Amino acid sequence: MTPPRDPDRLIRAFLLEGEEVLQDRVYDTVRAQIESKRQRVFIGSWRAPMMNAIGYGLAAAAVVIALVVGTQVLGSPEPGRFGGPPSTEPSATVEPSSAEPTVAEPSPTAQAGLPVGPHILWEEDDGERSITVTIPAPGWYQGKPGGGIIGNAPPARDFASEDAGMIGPFTGDIYVPDDPCQWSTTMPDTPATTVDEVVVALRGQAFRDASEPVDVTVDGHAGTSITLHVPDDADFDDCSHGQFCSLTEDTATVCHRYQQFPGQVDELWVLDVNGELWVIDATWGDATPAEAVAEVRAMLESMTFEFP
Numbered sequence: 001m002t003p004p005r006d007p008d009r010l011i012r013a014f015l016l017e018g019e020e021v022l023q024d025r026v027y028d029t030v031r032a033q034i035e036s037k038r039q040r041v042f043i044g045s046w047r048a049p050m051m052n053a054i055g056y057g058l059a060a061a062a063v064v065i066a067l068v069v070g071t072q073v074l075g076s077p078e079p080g081r082f083g084g085p086p087s088t089e090p091s092a093t094v095e096p097s098s099a100e101p102t103v104a105e106p107s108p109t110a111q112a113g114l115p116v117g118p119h120i121l122w123e124e125d126d127g128e129r130s131i132t133v134t135i136p137a138p139g140w141y142q143g144k145p146g147g148g149i150i151g152n153a154p155p156a157r158d159f160a161s162e163d164a165g166m167i168g169p170f171t172g173d174i175y176v177p178d179d180p181c182q183w184s185t186t187m188p189d190t191p192a193t194t195v196d197e198v199v200v201a202l203r204g205q206a207f208r209d210a211s212e213p214v215d216v217t218v219d220g221h222a223g224t225s226i227t228l229h230v231p232d233d234a235d236f237d238d239c240s241h242g243q244f245c246s247l248t249e250d251t252a253t254v255c256h257r258y259q260q261f262p263g264q265v266d267e268l269w270v271l272d273v274n275g276e277l278w279v280i281d282a283t284w285g286d287a288t289p290a291e292a293v294a295e296v297r298a299m300l301e302s303m304t305f306e307f308p
Contacts, residue, residue: 114140114149121148121303122169131169131280134302136295143167152292159260161285164292166299168280169273170249170257176201177245180208180259184240187252198270198277199224202246207231216269219304223271223278234262247279257281269300274307 114135123130133149140151148167150159159165173191176198177183192198203210203226211227228246236242236259245255246266257279259266269280280303282296 133299162287164284169278181239183245
């Protein structure tokens with residue numbers, strides 16, 4: 001009569017051909033795998049499973065040992081960044097020999113820099129209406145879908161104080177809260193419906209240190225520009241939903257344009273485009289290079305509008 005197969009003895013016999021010492025948790029994991037293989041129920045002919053049970057058990061043990069030991073040696077993969085393109089940072093490659101680690105070539109970003117010249121900032125799904133700007137120099141990138149364009153850094157990270165950007169348009173009924181931090185409780189009951197009403201509301205917004213309005217005309221459409229600031233000591237965690245809100249469109253319950261960091265600057269162009277309110281936002285921080293600020297402002301002036 002064949003004696004019962006002892007899992008402890010099987011494990012030790014298998015390890016005589018490889019590692020002599022395993023950590024307790026590795027040993028326990030392998031033993032549990034063999035136990036589960038021995039206890040698995042089989043319905044049908046019994047001869048084939050019984051003949052192969054021992055081989056399957058040893059194979060499972062080998063797989064588990066390889067996986068567990070490999071995980072200990074190599075480590076778990078670092079989780080990727082949700083919603084962003086692949087990292088462009090170089091990764092170190094360790095040669096099997098004792099040679100010094102070499103640095104692999106960085107992988108290309110998923111969103112390449114925009115070519116100098118005309119670029120569609122925004123267009124409707126049907127393509128009948130659009131805004132085109134002129135990219136004045138290299139170093140500008142397409143942001144997230146519908147998120148405008150970003151300058152001074154590829155969009156592999158959150159918008160920061162050394163970057164510049166351009167987003168919009170915000171159209172239709174425009175709501176401007178009295179308090180950009182506590183915006184959910186200070187949103188007006190009725191929207192602004194003219195350029196002047198939007199500008200007056202933005203100038204009266206608390207904490208913004210608003211500039212004097214300036215009359216502008218772009219592609220034949222008249223409007224007004226105004227520059228707003230976020231306080232350097234602003235704490236967004238104290239704000240409604242963690243957002244410091246400039247304005248929203250067509251609803252008073254969700255903020256569509258909120259800022260990313262304390263000290264952020266926004267130059268808003270409020271335009272009357274064929275009888276409809278359009279707000280375009282150029283934004284930057286205190287660490288943004290002066291040339292990037294000049295370029296994003298030049299793009300505001302270069303806007304052209306396409307209509308059916």
